[in-house]
Amino acid sequence: MxxxxxxxxxxxxxxxxxxxxxxxxxxxxxxxxxxxxxxxxxxxxxxxxxxxxxxxESKEALFAEVFRQATQREVDKVTEALAGDEPAPARLERALRRFAHRALRGPTIAWSLIAEPVDPKVERERLQYREAYAFQFRQAIDDGIRETSLPPQNADITATCLVGAIAESLVGPLAPAHRDRYTGLENAQQETLIEPIIRFCMQALTGRGGDNERT
Amino acid sequence: MxxxxxxxxxxxxxxxxxxxxxxxxxxxxxxxxxxxxxxxxxxxxxxxxxxxxxxxESKEALFAEVFRQATQREVDKVTEALAGDEPAPARLERALRRFAHRALRGPTIAWSLIAEPVDPKVERERLQYREAYAFQFRQAIDDGIRETSLPPQNADITATCLVGAIAESLVGPLAPAHRDRYTGLENAQQETLIEPIIRFCMQALTGRGGDNERT
DNA sequence: TAAAGAAGTGAATCACTATTCATTTGTTGT
DNA sequence: ACAACAAATGAATAGTGATTCACTTCTTTA
CATH class of the missing domain: 1.10.10.60 (Homeodomain-like)
Known part of the structure; x- marks a missing residue:
């Protein structure tokens, strides 16, 4: 032996x-x-x-695993930000903000996870994780509808649209060509980008602006 | 000679x-x-x-050209739908609807234009065209703000978010795996998908639901 | 220390297509 | 019909990088 x-x-x-x-x-x-x-x-x-x-097994399997782990970390952050017993809108806003901030803090990896062209096997992970984000949002939205802090709506679609809106609005800034513009720790620069995104999302959700509602 | x-x-x-x-x-x-x-x-x-x-010149050049032409056709349709002298919200809603309907009518090509992983040269075209869509929307949004049919907002970001929201909510249904479910001419099926998307977008834009406002 | 077997190695191979170029075919004007 | 040149052809080449596998090195147990 x-x-x-x-x-x-x-x-x-x-x-x-x-x-x-x-x-x-x-x-x-x-x-x-x-x-x-x-x-x-x-x-x-x-x-x-x-x-x-x-x-x-293969390059794709390795990459898929890495993609999975990296994205799971982000999903966890969103889950974390969604936890708490405040009203749903506050929790959702916090989660959206966190997502955007984290993306701008690590723009290269964020871009890889959100928008870089990748092999089909990895792309499949991406789709799944986009669904994972949407699923998190959906639950919070359902909570909000139940507690009447959000108007009735198709939570599934709303959640998907939120994911799309925030991802798309970050793709430009995260793209290799633009990335540097937001990478500097110029916090103000980042806020100018993030505020209107949050406003869009919160208005879509609630029919009102976010934190900084005007008139 | x-x-x-x-x-x-x-x-x-x-x-x-x-x-x-x-x-x-x-x-x-x-x-x-x-x-x-x-x-x-x-x-x-x-x-x-x-x-x-x-x-x-090269494969990429050929593909980029094809991408450009195909997308330009879609952008034109959106431009067309945005024309007219109705208030901006009506025009925007029409454009969003048309975009979604056309995508579901030709799901394979729509998926290629919106989400298929492609070579960098083609991807660059894609980014440009996403901007082109956003630009169209932005103009209409600016019109709306000017004519007070839309509340003041960062038209640029709103437009980008709209593009993201509608694209993302179509990616799932257009993906090769799901595509067939919406491809059949089951109009009702399509409407169940499209209505909530439009509602999301219009609410984000106006703070109100779209056409079919409830309560 | 030896034998059995697992893990590690990395140069060679394979797979896939984009791209090239020597050759063939077609066109033009006299 | 011919000279001069352009366009078309497609088999051969080239570049890339993933994957393999015969061989070497390391671990374990007796």
Whole structure:
């Protein structure tokens, strides 16, 4: 019985897998999925290209996993922002703001997650996660309708539209060409962008403006 | 003076170029840009692959041209729907409806124009055209603000959000996996989708529901 | 320390298409 | 009909990067 998988090996493998994921994340954060090649990832993770394939079925599978993890983190933030027992509109506004702020803080990765052209397998993840966002919003909207802090509406569609509105309004600023304009910590610059977006969303939701309602 | 380009030849070349564009359009309408290869296009246009390169710099250039033409047609429809001297909200609602209806009528091509992953050169066209839509909407919104049929707002951002909202809410239904569900001429099915989208958009714009306001 | 087997390696291979270019075919004006 | 040139052809080439696999190295147990 000369060899059997031992705890030590299991840990080592897990560590390698982790390092590969890490390296991929890093490559993507650097230059998007487009710049992340297997050989670059392998180099970064300090393993041979072949090793990557010991841990992941294919490039697409690896990328999909990274996409999934990165997006899940964002979805969690939104979920977090939606929690609480304030009225639904306040919670929704907070979530939308958080989404936008986080995107502008990490524009390269945000762009990869929201809008970068990617392989079909990864694109499928994207669609699923867009649904995940919408699902979170939908629940809050349903809450709001139930508690009458929001008017009756098709929560499903409203949620999808919210996702579209906020994503689209960030695509421009996050695009490689424009990104720098908002990347500087010029907070005021960011607010000028974010406020009207929030206003749009809140008005669509409630029929009123957001926080800073005017007349 | 044994050869000089003659009218006949000029026409013949133009015709070939046209046939190639036509064939590309057809391939794209069939299976999206992803399925459209030069050799397939050439076969369809009944020319040799090399001939394609007599008429277009590169595959991307050809695809960008096709994208441009197809999208321009859609933008024109929106422009058309936005024309007239009714109040801005009515014009905007008509334009949004037309956009959605046309997309559902030709779901494959609509999906290619709105959401299919494409080469960077083509993606650049897409961004530009999204801006073109937003620009059309923006003008109408500005009209509305001026004539007080719309409340004051950042027309630029509102327009972008509208584009995002309507695009996103169509991406799901247009995706290859779902497409068939709305493709059948089940008009009622389509309306169930479109009405809430319009409602969302109009409420964001005006603070009120659209045509079919309730209570 | 040896044998059995797993994990790691990375150069070679494969797959896929866009693109090229030597050759063929077509056109024009004398 | 011919010279001069353009256009069309499509098999061959080229570039890219994912994937494989024969081989090496490491782990485990006896």
């Amino acid at each position: 000369p060899y059997r998988e031992t705890e030590k090996m299991r840990r080592r493998k897990a560590a390698a897998r982790q390092r590969i994921l890490e390296a991929t994340r890093h490559c993507v954060a650097e230059g998007g999925f487009g710049q992340a090649t297997i050989s670059r990832v392998a180099r970064e993770a300090d393993v041979a290209t072949g090793t990557v394939y010991r841990h992941f | 044994p050869y000089r380009e003659t009218e006949k030849m000029r026409r013949r070349k133009a015709a070939a170029r046209q046939r190639i564009l036509e064939a590309t359009r057809h391939c794209v309408a069939e299976g999206g840009f992803g399925q459209a290869t030069i050799s397939r296009v050439a076969r369809e246009a009944d020319v040799a692959t090399g001939t394609v390169y007599r008429h277009f």
